[in-house]
Amino acid sequence: MLIAAFYITWFSVLAAPAAGVLLVLRWQAREGTDLRRGLAWAAAYLGMVGLCLATGLQWSWPFLNFLSCLAALYAYWIAAAGALAISTRWLRIPVSVLAALPLLPSLFLGTIGALALIFVLGDVLDPPIETRRLSSTRLCETTTWGAAFGPSGYTVSMYWSPVWIPILRYTLASDSVDETSPAPGHESATCDSVAASL
Structure with a gap:
């Protein structure tokens, strides 16, 4: 694809x-x-x-x-x-x-x-490395970004994504981590940490 x-x-x-x-x-x-x-x-x-x-x-x-x-x-x-x-x-x-x-x-x-x-x-097109449905309306996905010869990391995104509307979703929050040179105090992100920020 x-x-x-x-x-x-x-x-x-x-x-x-x-x-x-x-x-x-x-x-x-x-x-x-x-x-x-x-x-x-x-x-x-x-x-x-x-x-x-x-x-x-x-x-x-x-x-x-x-x-x-x-x-x-x-x-x-x-x-x-x-x-x-x-x-x-x-x-x-x-x-x-x-x-x-x-x-x-x-x-x-x-x-x-x-x-x-x-x-x-x-x-944009790579599938998420992790998908977690936290409730009937909230979905969490972790996707990677970057390349081997440059900065790279991952992004954890929380969506409003009702199971009864499977084709649309709305971004509630996201947190991106640069694994190449992580910012002090921001070395990781999880679905739970992003959910806690809402």
């Missing part, structure tokens, strides 16, 4: 900007409401994903979170390409330049940064 996710992401960070521009140009050529509707949907989806990230609401399965973020990448470039449709030239040029700034990290991740990309995906 990790290799497939890597190739999908690698292709997307390179192709999404062009896909966004081509889609916006196609909508413009139709001279209807397609452009406004498409940009509104892209902006609404980006807002929803941003709200979920800010509040800690997520899918229970990491691969669905991955797909949601991947869709947000395409939605961003559709919204960014919408700057090309601004009729006023003095406004269109600076807005287009600002909207295109994320193109630089995209090109980096798609080329020489590909190794970093696969390690990030590994952190």
Whole structure:
């Protein structure tokens, strides 16, 4: 799964900007409401994903979170390409330049940064090393992060995850431990310590 996710992401960070521009140009050529509707949907989806990230609401399965973020990448470039449709030239040029700034990290991740990309995906998609259900509404997971040649550690996360809503969960608290150079007095974390902090 990790290799497939890597190739999908690698292709997307390179192709999404062009896909966004081509889609916006196609909508413009139709001279209807397609452009406004498409940009509104892209902006609404980006807002929803941003709200979920800010509040800690997520899918229970990491691969669905991955797909949601991947869709947000395409939605961003559709919204960014919408700057090309601004009729006023003095406004269109600076807005287009600002909207295109994320193109630089995209090109980096798609080329020489590909190794970093696969390690990030590994952190996101690797299954937890421990899962404990503390109650019918609380779930605790321990996941690892980092790489052998750099900082590494683990994160203990406590979720509101009712057994009757198996596809969604909400982050209540989390505690990350850097095992490479642990902070004084913060050498370990457990589900019990995170639960006690609530």
